[in-house]
Amino acid sequence: MKIVAVTSCPTGIAHTYMAAEALEQAGRAAGHEVSVETQGSAGTSALSAADIAAADAVVFAADVGVHNRGRFEGKPIVEATVKQAVNDAAGLLERAAEAAERAEPGQSGPEPAASGVAGAERAAAEAAAPDAATPAPETKVTATGGFGSNLRQWLMTGVSYVIPFVAAGGLLIAISFALGGYDVTEAPPVTEHFDPLSLTSWAALANQVGTLAMDFLVPVLAGFIAYAMADRAALAPGFVGGAAAVAVESGFLGGLLAGLLAGAVVAGLRRVPVPRAMAGVMPVLVLPLLGSAVVGALMFVVVGEPVAVVMQAVTGWLNGLTGTNAILLGALIGAMMAFDMGGPVNKVAYTFAVGGLSTGSETAHAIMAAAMAAGMTPPIALALATKIKRDLFSPAEHASSRPAWLLGASFITEGVIPFAAVDPLRVIPSIVVGSATAGALAIGFGSTLMAPHGGVFVLPLVGAPLPYLAAILIGIAVSTAAVLLAKRIGRGGRKPVGEPTAATATA
Template sequence: MKFVAVTACPTGIAHTYMAAEALEQAAKDAGDEISVETQGSAGSNALSAAEIAAADAVVFAADVGVSGRERFAGKPVVDATVKQAINDAAGLVEQARGKAGTEPSTSDDADEPAHESGPELATKVAAGTGAGTRLRQWLMTGVSYVIPFVAAGGLLIALSFALGGFQVTEAPDVTEQFDPMTVASWAALANQIGSAAFEFLVPVLAGFIAFAMADRPAIAPGFVGGAAAVTVGAGFLGGLVAGLLAGAVVAALRRIKVPRAVAGIMPVVVLPLVGSLVTGALMLVAIGKPIAVAMDGLTNWLNGLTGAHAALLGLVLGAMIAFDVGGPVNKVAYTFAVGGLTTGSDTALEIMAAVMAAGMVPPLALALAATVRRSLFSAAERDSSRTAWLLGASFITEGAIPFAAVDPLRVIPSIVAGSAVTGALSMTFGATLRAPHGGLFVLPLVGQPLLYGLAILVGVAVSAVAVVAAKHATRRDSTVDEKREAPAAAVAA
């Protein structure tokens, strides 16, 4: 049979392409054909109209909205998460075979008003999923658009501190004073550009959460709500609320039946206008201030964490990072750390450092284990260990997926232990980091780099030893059982 598929994860880095590869291999093993569109950070290799028309069924393996979902109207659809595609691609292919030719698409895209057709930035989250799943996908869509701003801004700010020291924040505006012959001026330029990128974080988050909920007409209200959240000091949490509020307002307005003559201007004038007015007003005069108070309380609490309390927070965040190897729990911890960067507090920088260090541990630990005790790992796992070194060093936790997918009961507890230890040690050492990504490649930008590296090494050692011990113990038990069964089998023979 012929299938098409679309894979998309919040960051669009690793899960997206791992899921595509798993689906392609599963279809090949089953004797089927599949063409996969990966909607990742590198862009989308769009499926052709001919490929879609020839497909017997469609597989959506996505944790965010699928771009151009309406292209697949009328085709039987299998909806799944990226993690399901990575762990059980064969099962999804089998579901697609079962649905092929028997079940029409349940997408509601055909019901969209004619005036909303046209090119999409992405698409709203598919209807028909559970409320919890839809909420997570809305939030993850917003986060996926924020990450490039965070990466660009954070790395530029970190670079500025490396070039000009912490006093670079006191440099004059480069539009008034800039000397291309001095390092200090270039440091100030990088700092001010990075700071400008950071100013977009909350509006972009709110705008694209709203977009995921109610499509393009909700972008402007979302951005306005996010800007209002910044104005009242509601921060990252205010951006989340503003995005959900804007999306809900515009979605409600779209349900109002209007004369055909007015329908044409609804998405470009009426919905953005009314949505922006309602969202902005509520954020400025009603909702924003209580959220700002809550954010102040959270910031003060974080700044007050010291000693055992800081270590405990690092331990919890480290465990969350490794728990589902780049899945929703991992993204919650990462989003919490990234959100703290907007406050600029020392504790927030320590949290970012702890989260990144913990995220590097799983791939590095498994690569080490597979290298040291090759006999305990399959040939495929040993092959995966070669890329896991680079993925781990780059803070791509998903590099551990090939190991966790085939042996979750032994691998996941082992990597959770190591990441938790690393997170706790990093917080205890007071290591700081302004860059939200980069792994070991931004080590020169880390505060307390030697202790930070030590925290990573200890966590890697803990996880590697744990997974080797677990695999060795299990193999020994199975060997003992085989030896016990052998005499009985001989007697029976």
Template sequence: MDPEFTAALRAGTDPRAVAALIRGEEAPEEPEREQVETGKQERAETGTEATGGTGAAESVPFRIVAVTSCPTGIAHTYMAAESLAAAGRAEGVEVTVETQGSAGFKKLDPAVVAAADAVIWAHDVEVREKARFRGKPLVDVGVKAGINRPAELIAEARRKAERGEIATATDSDKASGSGDGDGNGSGADHAHFGVRLRTYLMSGVSYMVPFVAAGGLLIALSFAIGGYEIASAKSVADHFVWGEADSWAALLNQIGSAAFGFLVPVLAGYIAYGMADRPALVPGFVGGAIALTVNAGFLGGLVAGLLAGAVVMAVQRVPVHATLRGIMPVLVIPLIASAVVGFLMFIVVGKPIASLQNALTDWLNGLSGSNAVILGIVLGLMMCFDMGGPLNKVAYAFAVGGLADPTPGSLKVMAAVMAAGMVPPLAMALATTVRRRLFTKTERENGRAAWVLGASFITEGAIPFAAADPLRVIPSVMAGGAVTGALSMAFGATLRAPHGGVFVVPLIGEPFLYLLAIAAGTLVATALVVLLKSARRTAPEAAGDAGADGSRVTVAA
């Protein structure tokens, strides 16, 4: 993704110099720097390189600071960052990106932010510490826009700076929903309610997923070691024998159960946080804990988080005297909001939601035959449509929610979701192996990596292929995912781990049939994508075909 680095690597003749380049000890040469600087000087002389709408000639490049984040904080966050940085280099714009990923984030240097001419937010969850960017022209979009059209975002940022459009992004803006990407750069104040709601929910899911992964895998490992009856073992604090496998299994089970106990409160707390920032954390967590108390489960956590965020947003709009503002977020808002949310969850909405949760559980447990197959098809289509995007996350969150109170039906859903999510990268890997000539060199290299990504249940491994040829790749992998989801449900495969791919096969119920379902979906998706790409290549071999191949290389790279 860094053309300067790849060009320098290809041009290298001295092994020591190439090794130094890879280690980062030697900067790649930039043969076009002189031309870029000349272009900047020409634009400055003609008055076209301006910042802040002043029209004054500038000798320094246009500066942009950007923030990227996605619900899981893994793939899309860093892909968007790379895409924006590469587009900035191509446009002669200085782009500095802060990735707010799952491993935390390193804040941009305040001096860099102060010197920036514009700001780009490419995010699907709340940008943290928004106040740093106050007073700058702002382009506010979803994370996929940062991946797919970075040059457009940079151009829009420059136009806003030239017009002198100033954003008022502060931490308090979260109370009104400001700053959620709606994909058009307008910010969430003008976004549709559904866009804001999705962002709030994804904020909660992004913080919940690590608890699910840690707790679910520990519980699944405990069952693999000690059997399902280990769930009823005595507390290891009272009885633990170092040399007994069952004691270790009980330990893993009880640690995993403790992690799982936070699932609903964390979901509720961070949905509220996404709506109204830190003052909403306390009522959100309180509401999530009450949801568990009244047996409202995952649905109760969703409602509790939304209620907590809404109550805090309402309290924040009440005008107060300046002397009270200091204690509002620490004392007054958590106190009032927790009392209101607690009342609503205990007295008003808790029991109806618990009834709905029980009905959903009974429905899942009663699924059989064609109904189970239809649900598997729907989940498979959702998992493969956007490969880590909103629909994929909704299906995954639905499956994960069932693990909070596992039943045979919810375990089948989890199995179908993970199986279908493995299909897109595995299918692209197989397609690049059996019909290499249909793919570019870059795509074939991506295909080798996709074997591991698919086996690990990282659906995003197919994104480079979908970005390069969406009309052929996406329908193909959706068909394969639907087949896998349907077969997994029909076979009655179950899964207690929320992640892991083939590495958790020993923890899967009906493992051989489960692998068969994945293989069938992968073959279907591979056959379709090969057929569709072959049909295009068998058209008249005009120059346009080569041009299409060239465009694929550019997009995939």
């Protein structure tokens, strides 16, 4: 069969491309012709219209909303996470083949619930033609997820678009403090005073540009959650709701709620029957207008203030964490960062740490330090383990260890996936205990970090950098020792038999 697929993960770095490799190799092994579109950080390798038209079935291996899903209308669709594609690509293709065999000639597969908009509606939105037809009623889609799965996908879409703003803004602010000290926040606007020969002026410039970037964080989060739910018409209501959340000081929680409200409101408005002559202006005028008015009013008048109270309570709780409680929180954040290696649990911990940066508290900066230390530990630990006891690892795992050093140092936890996919029961507990150790020690040693990404490259921006480095090294040592011990259990030190999956061997 001819199968087309789309892969996409929240960061668009590792899982996206590993899933694509896994599907392509599983397709070759099964005799299928598989073409994959990767919607990742390096850009989208778009499928051609001819490929889609000729496809017998479609596989969506995505943890975030798939762009332009309307292209696949009329095709049997199988949906899964990128982790499922990495671990069992052959099974996904088998499901796709079965779905294609069950599909009747001419069967229509409309837009899945995750996007909240039917393919005919998307075509009207993009063309905005005055003679556009009224959206067709929805029909059954093959293998779509439930509400919980869709909710996770909506939230992960918002997070994926926030990360570049957080990385750019957070790093600029951290650099400004390194150059000009914490008093740089009191510097006058650079539009009023800027001396190109003054280091303080450059620090003030970095701080003010970084602050502007961070100001987009909540509106972007809300806007793209709404986009994932109800397509482009929900972008404006989502951004407006996010801006309202900032105005009433409801922060990250307010942004999440605003995005969900905007998506739900616009998706509901889409279902209202309209005259044929109005269909073309609905997505570009009526839906953004009504959606923005409704969501803005709800955020300012109804839900914004209660959420702001909750956010203030969370901030107060973070600021009050000291001693053992803070260390235990660091251990929990660390364990979550390693548990699914860049998956949803990892992103929950990372988003919690990043969200705390907006509070400006020392505890929030300590939590960010714990999250980054814990995320760096797993790939480096497994790379080190392959050097210490070579006979416990396969040739493919040794090949995967080479990029794992840099991936771990760069705070890309996904670098450990090739090892975990081969031997999850030994590897995952080992990296969890090491990352929990690193997270707890980072907080216990008093380390802080205002940069949300960068790994060892932002080490000069860390508060108490030497103890922080020690926390990372101890976490690596714990994971390395644990995985070597676990590998010996039940194997007696013998060289592993067989090769890992194709996905792992090429990761």
